[in-house]
Amino acid sequence: MNQKQLAGEKAADYIEDGMTVGLGTGSTVFYTIQKVGEAVENGLRIKGVSTSASTTKLAESLGIPLVSIDEVDQIDLTIDGADEVDPKLNGIKGGGGALLFEKVVANASSKVIWVVDPAKKVESLGKFPLPVEVIPFGAQRLFRYFEKQGLSPVIRNKENAPYVTDSGHYIIDLHLEKIREPEQLAAWLDSLTGVVEHGLFLNGADLIVVGEADGPEIIEKY
The missing domain is CATH 3.30.70.260 (ACT domain)
Structure with a gap:
């Protein structure tokens, strides 16, 4: 199992029955969505809010029920990727081009989790464009x-x-x-x-799941 998969699948553990869940975009959250699809097939009841056309296509192929952002008052939890994360849990996102929809969904969410591989952790933002x-x-x-x-x-x-x-x-x-x-x-x-x-997603995440080689590392906002 690669580091992205470790992080992506671990984040799915935070999803509970009955939640409205924001589904992010990118190569790491891809594994989260796959895991959610398996859970839905096994009886998990959620509503997903997609952040991109590619995520919508993936979620629909896995049978995850989707609703529009305009149909919900609040999103319980959003799981998304990030291109860089600093020690204060500020991030740069948008390498996949979905930054606008991702920020709209994040701002409507009670809790935001980012899933990343270790290379995304940086001391200061900016190396990633x-x-x-x-x-x-x-x-x-x-x-x-x-x-x-x-x-x-x-x-x-x-x-x-x-x-x-x-x-x-x-x-x-x-x-x-x-x-x-x-x-x-x-x-x-x-x-x-x-x-x-x-x-720039400042104070963007409540929790980071990092796919370390010896198992997922959890970093919470302090």
Whole structure:
């Protein structure tokens, strides 16, 4: 069993009968969703809220009942991946392009668990490029603005065209190397017209499950 699978499957243990569960996106939470599918087949009753088209497709293939985010008042628990996590349980997310829906679902959740492999644990955020989701109109203008600010932006591409998110937006990845003041950066990005969302998830998780070789490590917010 690989480290991602260890983390993903362990997180499924936190799901209880009758819960509304946010289902994240990515290669580690893939194993969580598979485990949830097995539990549903064996009688677990939950409602899932998906964070992406790919997760919806996977959950439906496994028989997990899904509801829209707009059909629920509260999500009991969301399990998702992360691209980087610091000691304060701040994270960078959005490598898979689902950051907007993931943040909407996380903000509606009573508890958030991230599942990661050990390589995702860092002392400070920023080595992983920070995704910034922007509307297509004016995207090049924002790109040039980020360039002038020295943020080393790259418009994410797929098959020689701009990558398009599930909600029809583009992503500009900022190659920052180190983020010294994530709260200040998040507030600044939030203030920019044309920016829909960014991948800084501050105070984003209540608990992290790390797939260590000798078994899952649990890190709780202190």
